[in-house]
Amino acid sequence: MKDQEIIDNAPEGTTDVDDVNNYWIYQGNGDYSFWDKDKNEWMHHGWGPFHTRSLADIERIVELELSARQLLDASTLESQENAMAELEELLAEPKP
Numbered sequence: 072m073k074d075q076e077i078i079d080n081a082p083e084g085t086t087d088v089d090d091v092n093n094y095w096i097y098q099g100n101g102d103y104s105f106w107d108k109d110k111n112e113w114m115h116h117g118w119g120p121f122h123t124r125s126l127a128d129i130e131r132i133v134e135l136e137l138s139a140r141q142l143l144d145a146s147t148l149e150s151q152e153n154a155m156a157e158l159e160e161l162l163a164e165p166k167p
Contacts, residue, residue: 072092074129074132074133074136075133077092077126077129078126078129078130078133080094081094081126082094082106082113084096084113085106085126086125086126086127087103087119087120087123087124087125087126088123088124088126088129089120089121089122089123089124090122090123093105093106093120094106095116095119095120095123096113097119101118101119102115102117103116103117103118103119103120104116105120134161135158135161135162138154138157138158138161139158141154141157142154142155142158
């Protein structure tokens with residue numbers, strides 16, 4: 072699944088995605104739940120998954136890739152400068 076698809080399909084509250092595209096929510100104190108696609112609800116799991124990616128990181132990657140793509144696609148010097156300024160703004164923002 073591509074990063075944008077992961078974002079689009081993430082149930083509300085998702086904090087992590089594992090290596091087989093299961094969605095997880097961290098509930099504090101080392102406690103996790105996973106999204107049961109058949110029941111369409113969060114199921115308590117206790118301990119968390121092993122190989123995960125943060126949904127916030129995936130969202131950030133997609134945001135930066137889009138900005139970089141806009142820079143590469145810019146056809147005029149003015150549009151390139153605008154795209155570069157936007158990318159610099161994005162890179163200056165603190166990470167979540």
